[in-house]
Every structure is written in C-alpha cells, then in structure tokens.
Amino acid sequence: MTLSIAHLGPSGTYAEAAALAYVKHLTQETGKQCLLCPYPSISQSLKAVAEGEVNFAVVPVENSVEGSVAMTLDTLWQLDRLQIHQAIVLPIAHALLSQATTIEDIKTVYSHPQALAQCQGWLEQNLPNVQLIPMNSTTEALQSLEQEPTAGAISSLRAAELYQVPVLAHPINDHPDNCTRFWAVSLQPSYQGSHTSLAFSLPANVPGALMKPLMVFELLNINMSRIESRPTKRVLGEYLFFIDVEGNLEQDSVKTALQLLTLHTENLKVFGSYALLPVESSLNFDSTISPPLSRGRL
C-alpha cells in the first residue's frame, strides 16, 4: 500500500520540502512507498485528509518571524477529527529568482504574503520601488517568469532548480534564523512523542475563565510551550486557545490535566501526542542552518 501525503502546491513549496522530510521518515518507519499530492490551499490539504482522499497532510503551523498560520489552526478546529503525528521544523532561506540580468531590472516581485513579509527589510533596501504581488504559494508565479523578464519571485533554492530559474540573490530573508514549523496530520489516533497539542473554547462571560485551564497545567508541572488565540468567529472578543504542552497523552499528569480541563472549558479538542522531526541538510534543503530543536518555555 502506498501512503499519500497532501501539501500546499505547486511543486517546490516549503510545505513540499517539509513533506519530503516526513516521507523519508515514514518510509524508514513503515517501509511503505509514499506519494506527494499538491493541493491549491492549506485548507484543501487538510480537508483531503478529513475526507479520506489522502493519508496525511503536511501543513505550516507557525513561522519564527510571521507567527501562526491562521488557516491551519482554524481548519483543524473546524474539521475536528484530525490528529497530529509529527512536528517538522524546516529552516527557511529565501532567494530572489528571475530571468532578469541584474536586480536593477526588476519591477515586480511575486510570492506568498508570508515570504514577502519575511523579506520586507531586504526589499525596502534593495528594491524600494518594485510592486509586490501576493500569490497563493511561493512557487505559483515561477512558471510564468519566463514571459516576464522584469519580474522576480521569492522562493527557495530548491524551487529555482526545479523550475530552472536563475538566482539573483540569496539569502534575502531579514532574520537569518527563519524557521517554519509544520505538522503532519492524519485521521489515525496519535499518542507517541513528548509534545501534545489541544485547543479549547471558554464558557462565555466568566471573568478569569482563561486562568483555570492554565492553572491546571501549572499545578501539574506541565510546561506550556505555546499559547495562541483565535477568534471563535461568533462575536468580537470571544476566543479559542490553541496550546502546546511538553508531555504525552498517556502520562498520568497529562491524563489528569485533560480531566480537569473538561471541567473548565466549554469545548475541548485534543490533537494527539507527537515527536519533533529534525530536518537534515542531506535532504538538499535550501539552507545549511540547523533548525532550533529545543522549544521555548512559557
């Protein structure tokens, strides 16, 4: 049986690079063949898993510069049954690709809004007068660059090779330690690894309602490595909270925490326990910077 893995396409995106790292790991673990399936959006990648079209989706969760990927969190909450099987941290090094001879000839730069934002400073300094055009992915514009000699695109060295577009500058991201964390999700239960993720909504109009779930973790000595709020989309000022903790679902303290959380949340969703996959440079990724493997502590 072949395992299918959805990711944001077209080919050459950072999501595909993360999916490739996951495929290497899956093949080693299971001995099975894997097939990559590009989708036009993050939400469509996740829906493909929920509907049983594919076995896994590899989706971006947060970037070290631009923060959370709202679409991933919102779709995970909405689809309800997805479980996280792996976290993958990918170093991100952006390049400016173009058929132009020098960067002075460039009038337009295409890329995903997150990539444009991550190169903001470099663009302001080196190409202050170009028009920045947001795309659905870092690779969407690459096929049409040949017809547009005054256009450039921000993408990876890997994409430059795949699409045979010359690299005019690299790296051009403002923060050298730029990394993106991805999650590999599927419909199967997930309970291995030392990271656990969950999300909850809170009972309405209860002052101090957020403190109780957070005190649960504190009292049980469970370290929270991330808290992220998202709107419930019902009324302004009502939020969901996405929380990552250090701990495994089968650990007593985590089991107790979940029992206590059901008492102090309105709706609680547990996305499983998983490990972090270090991405090796041997995969020919576009950076030699190692991803930071230790997570922060709140």
Next chain:
Amino acid sequence: MTLSIAHLGPSGTYAEAAALAYVKHLTQETGKQCLLCPYPSISQSLKAVAEGEVNFAVVPVENSVEGSVAMTLDTLWQLDRLQIHQAIVLPIAHALLSQATTIEDIKTVYSHPQALAQCQGWLEQNLPNVQLIPMNSTTEALQSLEQEPTAGAISSLRAAELYQVPVLAHPINDHPDNCTRFWAVSLQPSYQGSHTSLAFSLPANVPGALMKPLMVFELLNINMSRIESRPTKRVLGEYLFFIDVEGNLEQDSVKTALQLLTLHTENLKVFGSYALLPVESSLNFDSTISPPLSRGRL
C-alpha cells in the same frame, strides 16, 4: 491647528471609515479641523505618527473572523513610543463590486486577503471557479475595474459609491456579525478610559514564565479581555504577549499590577488607557448592524 490622521488607503477602505468616525469624535472633543492622510500600508501609517508626520493613525487591530492584524502589533512593539487613544469597533459588510452585468460573467476577484478570507464560503458557493487575487487594500483594484469587465472586487458600499462601481451582491461576508476593531494611536500620553493595553516579552528558559504576569492580573481582580502572542522573531518558540485589560492606568490596582509586571517580564511596554467609540450608523457606514460594544472576558 489642523489634526492629521493617517490610515490605510486609497480612499474608501474600512480603515478610512474608522478614521472618519474618529475624526467626528475628535472634532466634537477639540473643536479642531481634521485632515485624513491615506498611506500605502499599516506600518507606514504607524511610522508616520512615530516620525511626527501626522498626529494620529487609525489602524486595524483585530477582526472578529480573521483575528489579529500581525502588522499592527509587530509595528507597535517595534516603534515603542506609540500610545492608544481610542478603540473603534466598525461593523464590516462586504459587497461584490463589478462592471459585469451578472455574477456569472466574473472570472477574477480582487481584494485584501482578510476580506477574501471573510467571504470564503460565499465565494466557494457562488463563484467556485474565479481566480482570487490578493491586494494591499480593499480599494486598490477599484480604479482599474472599468478596464476589466470580467473582474470584481470585494469592498464596502461606501467604496462603491466613492468609485461609482455597481454593486452585484451585498452583504457577502460569511459571518453576519463581522466587526473590526481599530486603534487610534499618537505620540501623546494616553490615560483616559477603562481599557488598558500592554505587551511584554518573558525571561528566556523559565518554565511557567507566562503564568506569573497572568496571576498578577488575577490576584488584583483585573479582568483580561484579550491575550495575543506574537513571535519575538529571534528563535522559533519565543513569544511576545499583547494583553488588553479592563482598567485605567491611574487606578491603584493597575498601578500595582504594572509594578509587579516589571518583576516578572523581560521587557514591558504600556500602550496607554483609552475608551471604546461606538460607531453610529448615521455616519453612512455600509452596515446597519450595531457593533458589539461589550468586550469578552477571559
């Protein structure tokens, strides 16, 4: 003396509508004339205040569906000295504007990514095959619609009137109670009103470090109405926290809280105390839905 107010342009944006509501309030309060100054981005509006080019900027902070506006929070933290003088909650009702005769003729839809996201469901149902093109504002594409009869733009009824573009459908946002909260900021100190906003970073590698600042509010019975994390942009997994509380800077409990916070945060920035301005429908805004004036409680 005329007061100048920066906002995201070009004319007709929701930021301009919020700025107009603020101008009405400012004129009543101060008796001064006000001048609106459109800027090409949110960060440029804020920088114009920091550099003394304008007196105020009105910038979006969060939308009830799409959540926080990362650029506003990141720029506020970075510019350091800006103070919030007013919160403005604007009801958002999007319309599809086009020179096309029917929606079936539309092949392309332009708008700001937040507006495209807020009409996602409507677009999938009514225009499943159109190309969605993100722009820097909801009004950026309006001037060129005349040359493109198969293109539409998502913007407000007010923008339709300003640019004389026919309305093909309204309202088209997926959530009827769609609202955006804006802040009016300036360099002057701000200490009037029952809302206070602040942000802090935490000492690195201290487990449970977030709990202490939150316990300060809890112990002093200060209600937190919002907590939002943003990356520090240094390493993945290190965050800043933006917090809104109910309380005024000159209140004893808030003064004590700030003293205690300096002990338990790495870097603390206080953005002032301010009131919430209800936006009246008499301003001819594009919605008759009243904004929810009560804030949530965490």
